[in-house]
Amino acid sequence: MGDILVTEHLSVCFSGFWALHDVDFSVGEGELRVVIGPNGAGKTTLMDLITGRTKPSSGKIWFGGHDITGKSPHEIAAKYGIGRKFQGPNLFENMTAAENLELAAAGRGTVAGTFLRSAPKSAAEEADGVLRRIGLTGKRGLLACELSHGERQWLEIGMLMMQDPKLMILDEPTAGMTEEETRQTGEMIQNLLKGRTILVVEHDMKFVRQVAKTVTVLHMGRILAQGPLAAIENNPEVIRVYLKSEDKEAPKHAGP
Amino acid sequence: MPFNEVNSMDSFLALLLNGLNSSALILLAALGMVIICGLMNVINLAHGELIMVGAYTAFSVTQVAGLSFAVAVPAAFVVSAAVGAAMELLVIRKLTGRPAETMLATFGISVVLQQVTNLIFGAQSQYVAIPIEGNLSAGRVVIPYYNIFTILFAAAVSAGTVLLLKKTRFGKRVRAITQNRTMAECLGINSARIDTLTFAFGCGLAGMAGALAAPVKSVSPFMGGPYLVSSFMTSVVGGIASFFGTAVGSLLVGESTALLGGVSNDVFASILVFLLIIAVIRFKPEGLFAKERR
Amino acid sequence: MKKRLCILLTCTMLLFGLMAGCGGRQDTAASKPIKIGVLYSLSGVTSVSEKQLYDGTKLAIEEINRNGGINGRKIETVFADYASDPARAADKARKLVLDDKVTAIIGTCSSSARKAVKPVVERYRSLLIYPQSYEGQEQSKNIVYVGCIPNQQAEIFVNWLLKNAGKKFFLIGCDFVYPKVENKLAKTYLQKGGGSVVGEEYVPYGSTDFSSVLNKIKTSDPDLIYSELTGDSNVAFYKQYSAYGLKAPIASLTTNETVLKSIGISAAKNSYICVDYFKNVKNPVNRKFVETYAQKIRDGTEPTYAVMGGYNGALFLAGALKKAKNPEDTQQVIAAFRGLKIDSPSGTISIDGGNNHTNLYCRIGKVDEKGEINVIYESKNPIAPKP
Numbered sequence: 001m002g003d004i005l006v007t008e009h010l011s012v013c014f015s016g017f018w019a020l021h022d023v024d025f026s027v028g029e030g031e032l033r034v035v036i037g038p039n040g041a042g043k044t045t046l047m048d049l050i051t052g053r054t055k056p057s058s059g060k061i062w063f064g065g066h067d068i069t070g071k072s073p074h075e076i077a078a079k080y081g082i083g084r085k086f087q088g089p090n091l092f093e094n095m096t097a098a099e100n101l102e103l104a105a106a107g108r109g110t111v112a113g114t115f116l117r118s119a120p121k122s123a124a125e126e127a128d129g130v131l132r133r134i135g136l137t138g139k140r141g142l143l144a145c146e147l148s149h150g151e152r153q154w155l156e157i158g159m160l161m162m163q164d165p166k167l168m169i170l171d172e173p174t175a176g177m178t179e180e181e182t183r184q185t186g187e188m189i190q191n192l193l194k195g196r197t198i199l200v201v202e203h204d205m206k207f208v209r210q211v212a213k214t215v216t217v218l219h220m221g222r223i224l225a226q227g228p229l230a231a232i233e234n235n236p237e238v239i240r241v242y243l244k245s246e247d248k249e250a251p252k253h254a255g256p
Numbered sequence: 257m258p259f260n261e262v263n264s265m266d267s268f269l270a271l272l273l274n275g276l277n278s279s280a281l282i283l284l285a286a287l288g289m290v291i292i293c294g295l296m297n298v299i300n301l302a303h304g305e306l307i308m309v310g311a312y313t314a315f316s317v318t319q320v321a322g323l324s325f326a327v328a329v330p331a332a333f334v335v336s337a338a339v340g341a342a343m344e345l346l347v348i349r350k351l352t353g354r355p356a357e358t359m360l361a362t363f364g365i366s367v368v369l370q371q372v373t374n375l376i377f378g379a380q381s382q383y384v385a386i387p388i389e390g391n392l393s394a395g396r397v398v399i400p401y402y403n404i405f406t407i408l409f410a411a412a413v414s415a416g417t418v419l420l421l422k423k424t425r426f427g428k429r430v431r432a433i434t435q436n437r438t439m440a441e442c443l444g445i446n447s448a449r450i451d452t453l454t455f456a457f458g459c460g461l462a463g464m465a466g467a468l469a470a471p472v473k474s475v476s477p478f479m480g481g482p483y484l485v486s487s488f489m490t491s492v493v494g495g496i497a498s499f500f501g502t503a504v505g506s507l508l509v510g511e512s513t514a515l516l517g518g519v520s521n522d523v524f525a526s527i528l529v530f531l532l533i534i535a536v537i538r539f540k541p542e543g544l545f546a547k548e549r550r
Numbered sequence: 551m552k553k554r555l556c557i558l559l560t561c562t563m564l565l566f567g568l569m570a571g572c573g574g575r576q577d578t579a580a581s582k583p584i585k586i587g588v589l590y591s592l593s594g595v596t597s598v599s600e601k602q603l604y605d606g607t608k609l610a611i612e613e614i615n616r617n618g619g620i621n622g623r624k625i626e627t628v629f630a631d632y633a634s635d636p637a638r639a640a641d642k643a644r645k646l647v648l649d650d651k652v653t654a655i656i657g658t659c660s661s662s663a664r665k666a667v668k669p670v671v672e673r674y675r676s677l678l679i680y681p682q683s684y685e686g687q688e689q690s691k692n693i694v695y696v697g698c699i700p701n702q703q704a705e706i707f708v709n710w711l712l713k714n715a716g717k718k719f720f721l722i723g724c725d726f727v728y729p730k731v732e733n734k735l736a737k738t739y740l741q742k743g744g745g746s747v748v749g750e751e752y753v754p755y756g757s758t759d760f761s762s763v764l765n766k767i768k769t770s771d772p773d774l775i776y777s778e779l780t781g782d783s784n785v786a787f788y789k790q791y792s793a794y795g796l797k798a799p800i801a802s803l804t805t806n807e808t809v810l811k812s813i814g815i816s817a818a819k820n821s822y823i824c825v826d827y828f829k830n831v832k833n834p835v836n837r838k839f840v841e842t843y844a845q846k847i848r849d850g851t852e853p854t855y856a857v858m859g860g861y862n863g864a865l866f867l868a869g870a871l872k873k874a875k876n877p878e879d880t881q882q883v884i885a886a887f888r889g890l891k892i893d894s895p896s897g898t899i900s901i902d903g904g905n906n907h908t909n910l911y912c913r914i915g916k917v918d919e920k921g922e923i924n925v926i927y928e929s930k931n932p933i934a935p936k937p
Contacts, residue, residue, distance in 0.1 A: 051442065078444030084441075092435050095428070103432050107444015163443060267769055274761030370591065378849070379598040381785045381812035389816070391795045398768060400793040423789040472793060474785035474812060477594060482756065517762030522753045523725045524760070 004029040004197050005050070005167060006009030010059035012049060019045045021221040023059070028169075032189070032198045037218035038242050043179045043201045046218065049171050050199075051084050052076040064166065078107030086109065090156050091144040095153055097141040101127035104159035126162060134158040135209050159190060167197045174207050186210040205243070259408075266396035272511065277403040279510025280410035284465035284484045286490040286502050287417055288395025291458035294497030295434050296451065298348055298471075299359050302366035304480025306336045312373060313476045315382045321348065325361040325387035329467045336463025341456040342374055349451060364471045366480065373477040386471040411416055418499050430454050493536050495543030504545060509533075557863065561649050567616070583619075584877050587646035589657025589667070594634025595781075599856050601661045602808065603681050606860025607656050607756045611843070612866070620871045628652055636666035643667040647676040653871070654679060655862050659727070659877035661685065661727070668693060677880050679867050680873050681859035683825065685728040686907075686937040694887055695907045695937070696863040698826040698855075700732045701801055702933040706912045707824035708739040708776075710927055711801055716773020718747045722763065722787070724750040729778035732803055736776060744777075746771045753779075758786035764794050774822075775800045785812045792817035801836075806854035807923060815921040826910040827858040827896040836895035858896050866893045866901060899932050907935035 005027040020042045027033045034037040035043050045206065048054040050061060052073040060171045076082050090101050099151050105123045131137045139147060146156060160168065170189070174182040180202060189198060189211055191198050202208050208229070215232045217224045219242070225235050233240055277446060285307055294298050298308075300367035316385050317328040351358045415516040421427035432440040433447045465483070473479070486509065494505025509529060516525035536544065588607060590600040615624045628650045630642035639658055643681060645651045648669065654677035658664045664680055671678045671692040683697035696809055711719075715903065719740060729752065737738020737747060748770040751763050767775065779787050791800065800821040807829055810818050829840055829852050839861075843853045871877040873886035888903035897911045909932035915923035 021391075053441075072446075072448075073441040074444050074446045074448075077442050083442060086438070086499075090439055092432050092439070094435055095431060099428055103428060103440070103441055103445070106429065106432075222320075267765060270765045270768070274765060278761055280757050374593065374597075379593075379601065380851075381598070381807055383781060383812045383814045385814060385816075386789065386793060389793070391793065393795065396768060398794050398796075400795070402793055437832060472786065472789050474782040476782055476874060478596075479758075479782060482758070513759070513763050518765055521751055522762060526754050526757075 003027060004201075005199075006062040006128045007046075007050075008048075008060045010049060010060070010061065011057050012045060014053060015138060018221050020049070020056075023221070023223060025216065025223065027197060027199060029197055030195055031214065032200070032211060033161060033214050033216060034200045034202055034212040034243065035216045035218060036202060036205075036208060037224070040220075041218040042221045043218050043220075044171065045173060047084065047199070047201060051075075051082055051169065074107070077165075077190075081099060081164075081166035082169065083160070083163050083167070084169040085156070085160075085172065085173065086171045089144075090159070092169075093145040094143055096141050096143055097136050097147065097158075098127050098131065100144055100155060101130055101158055101162050103151075104162035105164075108164065128251060129159050130158045133161070164195070167199065170200045171199065172201055174202065174204050177204075182207050195243055245246065267518070268536040270397045270399075273397065273399050273516050274403070275511035275514030276407055276507075277510075278514055279507045280403075280407040280542040281469055282486050282510050283414060283503060283506035284405065284406075284410045284468060284488055285462065286487040286494075286497075286506055288415060288465070289491045290464035290497065290499060290502045291417075291453060291461070293491060294502075295356075295430065296458075297356055297456070298349075299362070300343075300360055300458075301362040301484065302369060302480075304482070305366045305369040306462040307466035307469070307482075307483045308373065308475075308477065308480040309339055309369065310336045310463030311384070311470040311479065312377065312382070312466075313400075314467035315377075315384050315469040315475050318384055318387075319382070325385075329464055332467035333460040336461075337456040337460030338467070340459025340462075341452055342373065343459070344452045348455060349448065361529070370477045370480070377477065379477060382475040383550055384470040385474055402472065406434040406494075409468060414503060415462065417461070421499075423529060426450075426453070431466055446502040451491055454525035456464075489530075489533050492531055494542060495546035498543065498545045501545030504550065505543075507547070565666070570898050581623060581818055583624045584871060585628055585650060585652045585653035587643070587650065587652035587657070587787050589632060589639065589642055589646065590629075591634040591659070591663075592631045596634045596659045596663070598781075598808075599682070600634075601852070602806075602854050602856035603657075603659060603860035603863075605843075606849075606853075606857035606865045607681070608678045608860075608865030609842065609846060609857075610861045610868070612846070614868045622670040622878055623877070625868070625871075628875075630752055632658075632663065634641050634660075634663075636660070636662040639672050640666040643670040643676075643678070644674075647671070647674045653688060653880050653883060654867055655676070655885070656681065656867060658682070658827075664693070675880060676854055679885055681863035682856065683859065685731040686935070687727075687731065689905050689937055690905075691884065691906070693906060694863075694866065694884075694901065695935070696866060696909075697749045697859045698910050698912075699907065699935050699937055700735045700937045702826065703824045704732060704735040704862045704928075705739050705931070707801065707803070707914060708736050708745070709743055709821070710824075711774060711776070712743045712745045712913055715801070716798060718771070718773045719745055719749045720749040720751075720767055720770060720772035720774070721747060721776045722749075722751045722753070722758075723778035724755045724780060725785055726755055726778075726920045732778045733776075737773055753783060756782055758782055760787050760790045762789060763787075764796065767791075767796060767878040768794070774798050774842040777802045778804055780804050784809060788817045788821070797841060802816075806856065807852040808854055810921060810923070811915065815917075815919070818917045818921065819919055821917050823923060824912065825915075826854040826913060827853075827855040828913060828915045828925050829853045830915070830923055830925055831896060831899065831913065831928075832925070833895070839895035846889070853895075855896075860892070861897065862892070862894050862899065865894060865906075866890060897932065905935060905937055907937055909934050 002028040007023055007025045008019055010023040037043050048055050052071050055070050068076055068080055102123045131140050174185050186207055212229045215229050216226045217238050224237050225232055289303055292298050313332040313335040314328040317323050317331050318325055347361050351361060386402055388405055390400045391398050429445050429450050433450055437447055454501050490505040490509050491502055496499030513529050516528050590604040591597045599671055611625050611627060629832060630646055632639040632642050643655060646655055656679040658667055659682045661684055667678055678693045680693055680695045681697055686699035722735045747765055775798060802823050805823050840853060869890050869892055870883050872883040872884040876882055887901045891900040900909050902909055911932050912929040913925050914927040916926050918924055
C-alpha cells in the first residue's frame with residue numbers, strides 16, 4: 001500500500017511567525033499514525049492545513065494522488081473523504097440522534113462522493129442501520145443533548161460509520177477522559193476503524209503506547225523525529241524536548 | 257388620560273380580529289428577520305427595503321404587467337430573494353463576525369435601494385389593487401376577506417418555514433451550521449452556499465410580506481422603515497431565534513396595539529407598546545421564548 | 551496750436567469713451583438676468599409634494615421668460631436641493647442669499663423646513679415665497695404665503711357638508727399641528743351649524759395600520775369622515791376604509807389628483823375634497839394651463855393644488871418684480887406685493903397686504919366613477935386668509 005497522504009515542503013506563516021516550516025509528512029494507506037509534540041509545535045496547524053481550514057504559505061498537499069492544496073474544507077471533506085473529530089463532543093446537540101447520523105453522511109451525497117465509495121442508500125435508511133448497530137434505535141428521536149454520556153459516545157462512533165471517511169483525523173480524542181474511557185477509545189480505534197487510515201494527535205503517552213505503531217514528533221514547526229514507537233521513546237532529542245515533561249514513568253526500553 | 261370604553265363584546269371581538277390581521281402582517285415581516293438575525297446572526301438594516309422591493313414587485317406584476325396577484329406573491333419572493341443573494345455574496349459574507357460593519361453596510365444598501373427605486377418609479381405612492389374585495393360582517397364585527405386571506409397566508413408561510421427547517425435536508429443543514437459550523441464543514445457541508453441560500457430565503461419571506469401589504473398599505477420608496485422597526489421589536493420580544501416566540505411576539509405587538517388603540521387612541525397605544533417592549537427587554541433580554549444558546 | 555489740438559482730441563476721445571462706457575453699462579444692466587433662488591427637495595420624505603411645487607414653479611418661470619421676462623430681463627433660477635432636511639434648507643437658503651445674491655427664494659414645503667429658513671430670510675432681509683398650503687398661525691415681513699390655510703377651507707367645507715352630507719362628523723388626522731388646527735376650526739363651525747363630532751382620532755405620523763380607528767368609526771356611525779391625513783397614511787386609510795365596506799363618504803382637506811392615482815378608483819370614488827384648486831376648474835386661463843402642463847410635463851402626472859402653489863408663487867413674484875423700480879432690491883420687491891393681483895388658473899387672486907398671505911378661492915370637488923375630480927362648488931369670491 002502506498003502513501004495516501006503526502007505533504008511536500010509544507011509551510012505556513014502567521015504574521016511573521018512560521019508555524020510550520022518545510023514539513024515533508026506522509027501517511028500510508030490503512031496506517032494508524034500518531035503525531036505528538038509539545039504545545040505550539042504545530043500539530044493542530046498541520047491538521048488545519050490538511051483539512052483546508054488554513055491555507056499554506058508554500059508547499060503542497062497530496063491525498064490519494066490528488067492535489068488538495070488550498071481547497072475549501074467542505075470540499076476536502078465531501079469530495080476527498082477526509083474527516084476530522086475535535087476535542088469535546090462532536091455532536092449537534094439540538095438535533096436528534098437520527099438527524100445527527102443523517103448529517104454525518106451529508107458529504108457523501110455529492111456525485112464525487114459516490115465515485116469514491118459505493119452508491120449510498122438513502123441517508124435515512126443507512127442511519128437506521130447504524131442506529132441498530134450502536135443500539136440507539138429506541139432513542140432515535142431524542143436530542144443529542146438528552147442522551148447519556150455513553151450513548152453520546154456511541155452516537156459519535158455511529159457518525160463516524162456514516163461518514164465513512166478515507167482518512168480520519170482525531171484531534172486529542174482522549175482529552176478529559178478517565179483511564180477506562182481512554183482504554184475504550186483505544187479499543188474502538190483499533191477495532192471499528194480497522195483498515196481505514198487514521199491520524200491521531202495526542203498528548204497522553206499511555207494512549208499513544210496503546211495504539212501507535214509509527215509516531216511522528218513535531219517540534220517548533222518541523223518534524224523532529226519519525227519512526228516506530230520504541231525508537232521514538234528512546235530518541236534522546238525527543239526525550240529532552242518532550243517526553244521528560246509528558247511522561248512520569250520511565251520508558252520501558254531505556255537506552256544506555 | 258384619553259380613554260374610551262369598549263362598548264360591547266362585539267366591539268372587543270372586532271378589535272381582536274383586526275389585531276389578528278395586524279399581527280399577521282407583522283409576523284410575515286418578522287419571519288425573515290428571525291432567519292437572518294436569529295439563525296445567521298446577521299443584523300440586516302435593509303430588511304425594510306427588501307419588504308419594499310417585494311411591494312414594488314407586486315405593483316409591477318399586477319399593475320404594469322397586468323398579471324394576477326397570485327403571480328405577484330411568488331414573484332415578490334423570487335425578486336427579494338435574488339436581491340438578498342446578491343447582498344450576501346457581495347457584502348455580507350465578507351463581514352462575518354463584524355456586526356458593526358455589517359450594520360453599516362446594510363444601512364448603506366438600504367439607502368441605495370430606496371434611491372434606485374425612487375429613480376425608477378418616482379417618489380409618489382403606487383397603486384396596487386386589492387385582489388379580494390368584500391367583507392364578512394356579523395353585527396358590529398366586520399372583517400374584510402383580504403384580511404382573512406392575510407391571516408391564513410401568514411399562518412401557512414410560518415408553518416411552511418418551520419417545516420422547511422425541521423424536516424428537509426436543506427433545513428437540517430442550516431440548523432447544523434448554526435449549531436456547529438466547523439463540524440458541519442468537516443462533514444462536507446458547503447456552509448458558504450447554505451449561507452447564501454438561507455439569507456436569500458429570509459429576504460424572500462420579507463418580499464412576500466411586502467407583496468401582501470401592498471394592496472392595503474402604501475407602496476413608496478421610503479415605506480420600509482416602520483417594518484424594520486416592528487420586525488426587530490417582534491423578534492426581540494419573542495426571542496430572536498425562536499419561531500414560536502416570534503409568532504407570539506407578533507400576536508402580542510399586533511393585538512396590544514389594536515386593543516390599546518381601541519381603548520384609547522393610536523398614538524397612546526404606540527407609546528404604551530414601546531414601553532412594554534422596553535420592559536420585556538429590560539427584564540428578559542433574551543426574549544420571552546428564547547432558545548437555549550450555547 | 552498742435553498742442554491745443556492734441557488736448558482737444560484727447561478730451562473728445564475721453565468724452566466719447568465715457569459716454570460709450572456709460573451707455574455700455576446701461577445696456578448690460580438692462581439685459582442682465584434677475585437671479586431667483588429655487589429651493590426644493592429632490593429626495594427624501596417630502597420630495598413627492600415638492601416635485602409638484604417645483605413643476606409649477608418651473609412652468610411659470612419658463613412662461614414668464616418666454617413672454618418677455620421682467621421688463622425685458624429674464625429670470626435666472628439658482629436651484630438648491632435640501633433633500634427634505636430642514637437644517638440643510640437653512641444652509642442652502644443662506645448660500646442663495648449671501649453667495650448667489652438672489653433677490654428672492656421660492657421654495658420649501660414642510661413647515662419645519664419653512665421655519666428653518668424663516669430666520670435666514672429675516673436676518674439677511676431677503677424674501678421667501680412659500681407655495682404650500684399649511685396650518686397658518688405664522689406671519690413674517692420676509693415671507694409671502696401663497697398656499698391656502700385652514701380658515702380658507704374649514705368654514706365653507708364644514709357648512710357645505712352639513713347641508714349636503716350629514717351632521718355627524720368623525721375627525722381624523724396625523725398627530726401633528728396641521729390636522730389639530732384644522733379640526734379645532736372645524737369644531738367651531740360644526741357647533742355653530744348644528745353638527746356634532748362623534749369621533750376624533752390622531753394616528754402616529756406615517757402609520758398605515760388603521761384597524762382600531764376603523765373599529766371606532768364603525769361603532770360611532772358617522773355621516774362622513776373629515777380627514778387631514780397626508781402621505782402614506784392617507785393612501786392606506788382610503789384603501790382600508792373601503793376594504794371594511796364602510797359607507798360614509800370621506801371628506802379630505804389634503805388629497806389631490808396624484809394621491810388619487812395611488813388610492814385607486816374603487817376606494818376613492820364618491821369622496822369629497824376641499825382645496826383651492828383642481829385640474830378640472832373651468833376657466834380659460836386654466837384650460838390653457840392644463841394643456842401646457844400636459845405638453846411640458848410628460849410623466850403621467852396631473853396638475854394639483856401643490857403644482858398651482860408653485861406656479862402662483864412664481865407668478866406673484868414676477869408681478870412684484872415688474873412693479874418694483876429696482877427688481878434687485880429685495881425691500882422694494884417685498885413692498886410691491888401689497889395688493890398685487892394676478893390672473894391665475896385658479897382664478898383672479900391677490901395678496902393680502904396685511905399678513906402676506908393670499909386671497910384664494912375655496913373649491914369642493916367630488917371624485918366620480920372614472921376617478922376624476924368634478925368641481926361641485928366654488929366660492930363666489932376669494933376668501934381672505936386669517937393666519
